[in-house]
Amino acid sequence: MNTRYLDEGFPLLHWATEVEAVCPKCNEVGVFSGNPYWKDWHATFFCHGCSHSLQTDRDGWHGPVLGMGRRPCSTCGHQWVRVEKVFDDASKINGESTKSKCPQCKSENEVSLKFTRTEPTDHAIDPFFGLELALKEDTRHGTVWAYGATHLEQLKLYTSAQLREGDGTKWSYFTRHPKWLKTSKNRKMVLKAISKLEKRLITNKGSG
Ligand SMILES: [Zn+2]
Ligand SMILES: [Zn+2]
Incomplete structure (x- = not known):
């Protein structure tokens, strides 16, 4: 069993290449494929329910x-x-x-x-249009959320690890994690939320 996690220091946006979000038209889940790097900032959203689409070069901010x-x-x-x-x-x-x-x-x-x-208090929106994320699960301490399958997988590995190593730069997603998500005392609770989210995934591990 792997109980070490090596934080490679990626910022949150690293995982914004694939984001599962709630369609603003029909409330079903759709998927973003995005380029989150500032030079080529671009994303397309496609709803799996009603085929509604959004594009960053055509549509504006839908968030708060x-x-x-x-x-x-x-x-x-x-x-x-x-x-x-x-x-x-x-x-x-x-x-x-x-x-x-x-x-x-x-x-x-x-x-x-x-x-x-602005951002909602749980920060669970996509960075391109501000749509509500599909992969979010409320717990007693706050909301556990992820952009897509690859992001969720890393969150799970990090949460289950007994030992966390890494460069810990201030932009690292895991460095910026709220305390309640990091503390071992909440590990079981967070992993439970993660496994609920895994069941709802419509993207695949390792594809983003
Ligand atoms: Zn839709
Ligand atoms: Zn008056």
Whole structure:
């Protein structure tokens, strides 16, 4: 039994060549094939349920965005009427303003918003369009997630290893792992989540 894991220092994006994600149209699972290297940043998504496709050179961010704005109240002049709100799907935003009540006189104001990309608290989205990952499993401590089969396999080897070795640069995916995923006390729980994810895989080990 192999109880050592050698961390080669790959960043998370190394595994973004193949990502299983939830289709924004039909909620079935689709697969990304991607090139996650900044010079050739590109990805195509194809849904296995409804054949919906997305391409980075044609389609925009579908993930969560933070909309922020403020204005003086148009009724009483109070500064400020503020809005700070997370929108789950950037592609569904119509117009760039929203209504908000003045904290002083309670009248409705139209506040224009500026948007910046954000991440859900479990970080379980794809890096190209921000779609929800298909391979995620909630545990008591947080969400165990992976992009695809190869990523999940590495996560499993790492989790089962009694001894973890590697260069540990600060960009290494495993170095940046949250503590609850690293601690041996949660090993059994994490491995259980991983085996549930393995059963749902639609990509193959070693292909990405
Ligand atoms: Zn679909
Ligand atoms: Zn007011």
